[in-house]
Amino acid sequence: MFNRKIKRDIKFINGCLDRDRDSVSKKYWELYHKHERLLQYLGLVEKVTAYKVEYTKKGGPEQA
DSSP states (O other): OHHHHHHHHHHHHHHHHHHHHHHHHHHHHHHHHHHHHHHHHHTEEEEEOSSOEEEEETTOOOOO
């Protein structure tokens, strides 16, 4: 009896975790695509260096 209850509770918790993970994943990809569209609309490119992220105009002057 006790063992069945624990298994049932574990199954329920795993179901909740899967649902939450799927929700977070969906929100992440929506934000990612919105970010990409915004950069494209503004004509910016993302440049990642060792300690920072810079946004520069496409075809603009390159920094050394």
